[in-house]
């Protein structure tokens with residue numbers, strides 16, 4: 001029954017009575033975990049935004065080829081990324097009140113000169129309490145500055161998976177995005193939103209019809225060889241190109257990067273579709289925020305609200321943004 005208002009003529013209040021829509025107020029304070037972020041590379045103000053938006057915990061990923069000054073990269077360059085994250089993690093937690101677990105790994109987006117040295121030292125890092133995952137890593141079809149043959153990439157990915165299995169840690173898999181990136185820009189401006197010299201991208205080492213998916217399938221070959229259970233794999237950057245393989249053909253988790261739709265095309269709608277198709281048990285969400293990219297700290301929080309609009313139950317939203325990552329990474333217990 002619409003309430004009567006003393007307005008001169010009917011207004012929207014008459015047509016949209018309050019009792020027609022229950023406000024999902026629980027979502028406003030829902031704790032969430034960013035399953036994949038490079039928040040240590042952001043500004044203090046960005047990390048404060050995480051707190052303001054109700055982030056309860058995050059997996060701070062110390063792995064990447066964007067932040068190493070020299071190319072090709074040496075083992076020491078990658079270890080610096082790990083050491084920098086270890087150095088700053090506790091101070092970040094103390095300043096911003098969210099919990100920060102670390103993922104340490106070696107990316108294959110650029111050739112590493114002495115990968116065996118890196119794997120040798122990684123075992124000692126895997127035993128640290130603050131290390132909650134290995135990664136991000138995974139075979140990549142295309143490198144930056146210098147290409148890297150597939151066999152060597154495979155060996156590094158497999159070796160990290162073996163270490164993860166030995167230490168009972170999950171692996172964050174970097175799965176390549178399949179989307180063609182937007183319009184043709186003026187020569188010389190690069191890719192707006194990506195502070196990287198994209199002209200230095202090399203010829204791909206994977207050249208099949210769907211190299212992005214092929215790379216993921218090779219990663220699961222590596223997991224099998226390493227004896228790592230599929231449930232110990234969190235496939236990051238899940239997208240419409242790989243979600244059916246990940247959730248339909250393996251037992252891994254699929255984590256959707258919602259922090260830069262402009263680059264990947266991935267939005268909350270893809271997350272909702274995955275939940276509807278496969279259920280919420282193996283779905284996660286992440287920002288993948290990083291200094292070199294135009295990324296959005298608020299994107300997981302926005303996704304929480306958007307998933308509700310798209311018809312996902314509050315319990316399932318909570319499971320995807322909080323309970324699943326809490327269980328996988330042992331954070332926010």
Ligand SMILES: [Zn+2]
Pocket residue numbers: 036037038061136288
């Ligand atoms: Zn990342």
